[in-house]
Amino acid sequence: MNDSDLKQRVKFVAPENDTASSYSTKETTFLQDGTVAAAITATRAIREVSSLCSWDDLPDWQKDNEHILSGYVRETNSYRKTFRSLFYLHNESVNIYSHLIPGICFLFIALFNKYVVADYSTTTWKDYLMIDIFLLGAVVCLTLSGVYHCMKSHSLEVSVFGNKLDYIGIVALISCSMISQMYYGFYDSTAMFSLFSTVTLSLALACAVVSLSPHFRSREWRKYRAAIFTAFGLSGLLPVITSCFYYGPIEAYSRIQLKWLSLEGVLYISGAVLYGVRFPERLAPGSFDIWGHSHQLFHVLVVIAALCHLRALLSCYKNVHTNALFVSL
Numbered sequence: 001m002n003d004s005d006l007k008q009r010v011k012f013v014a015p016e017n018d019t020a021s022s023y024s025t026k027e028t029t030f031l032q033d034g035t036v037a038a039a040i041t042a043t044r045a046i047r048e049v050s051s052l053c054s055w056d057d058l059p060d061w062q063k064d065n066e067h068i069l070s071g072y073v074r075e076t077n078s079y080r081k082t083f084r085s086l087f088y089l090h091n092e093s094v095n096i097y098s099h100l101i102p103g104i105c106f107l108f109i110a111l112f113n114k115y116v117v118a119d120y121s122t123t124t125w126k127d128y129l130m131i132d133i134f135l136l137g138a139v140v141c142l143t144l145s146g147v148y149h150c151m152k153s154h155s156l157e158v159s160v161f162g163n164k165l166d167y168i169g170i171v172a173l174i175s176c177s178m179i180s181q182m183y184y185g186f187y188d189s190t191a192m193f194s195l196f197s198t199v200t201l202s203l204a205l206a207c208a209v210v211s212l213s214p215h216f217r218s219r220e221w222r223k224y225r226a227a228i229f230t231a232f233g234l235s236g237l238l239p240v241i242t243s244c245f246y247y248g249p250i251e252a253y254s255r256i257q258l259k260w261l262s263l264e265g266v267l268y269i270s271g272a273v274l275y276g277v278r279f280p281e282r283l284a285p286g287s288f289d290i291w292g293h294s295h296q297l298f299h300v301l302v303v304i305a306a307l308c309h310l311r312a313l314l315s316c317y318k319n320v321h322t323n324a325l326f327v328s329l
Contacts, residue, residue: 051081052090067281071289072158073153082154091289096147100297103142106306110135117314120321127317134313137176138306144169146301160214167211170229171304172264173202178236184241184316185256193244196239207232226276233268236261254319255304257259260312264305272300 009318028105054070055063060073071091076082086096107114110132117123117131148162178200207228210216216225240261243252252258273279281288 005180025239035129037154051085051088052059053074062153065278065281065293065295066291067278067285067291069286075155076153077155079151082151086150086151089290090147091293092152094291094296095299096146098296098303099142099149100146102303102306103139103146106135106138106142109310110139118318122321126183131179131313131317132310133176134180137173141169141173142303142306163216164212167225168208171204171211171232172208172228173306174233175200178239180313181236181256181261181309181316184237184313184320185239186246189232189246192239192242193254194238199238203232203235223276226272230272232268233265234247235284236265255316257312257315257319260308260315264308264312265303266310267301271298271305274298275302 046272051074052070054072055066055068055072057074058072059291068091071089072083073082073090073092076085085092088274112136113128113131117128144162144165148166151162152159179197182193182196182200186196210228215221238265240256240258243256246252247255274294278294281293
């Protein structure tokens, strides 16, 4: 094969409406040691770059964080092209995989929980149910979040729908976390568990309704979104305080594994604050476009917080079934 034949085979013409700054010409040909495969690889790399754009090139509906200046996936209007974005780097890549991968891991834990949850003579189906409730909440939250961050570049309609699912997932994680922990916190008080579970589900329903409001999802409501969900999470302090009065602070500390729940709360709040104030990218716009911006940090902290909750839940379960409420204070 001569050079002329090779050029004819691997010629790539950029789309006419392409405005990516990385292009200097509309037609590029690749020659590398007469190898068609190498030229095709280079063509694919160029195609990936052509799928990205800067903040200034975005339509208004895609604009959310003015401190992230590049690495945006162009509006695709194609599920195939949107799915393809999973396989090249852009400013949502970390957001996608930081939740999709842990979501799959939590799913495997739920499916094979007998290898994770110790089986005691007093263990009942309720124990597995409560642990699985939390795991289900984590799977729903993390999976919906990952899917949303992948599909949000498709179109305005798909992005709006995905955003609704994202917030519903957050509500699911918070409510499932609280209910599962309260089960062991009030293990011998069905009335208290039922009361606080009802309160939690009521607040969860209210947050879900608010989350579906178009006004609530606007950029101007970013800080309020963070505040509302933080308040929902902080409502978990009510059963903690009640437990301290009901059982005494020392026993309550052990019943709910307060050290792990406290760390969980700090992680959630820290993530919400970083997301709300857009730190650190607001200090150096453009420097954290691909790695390390606030939404990515929020995602990582959410996963660590969920692991802290799982650790607390398994410790509570163990303490109840080994009569070791005062162990590991």
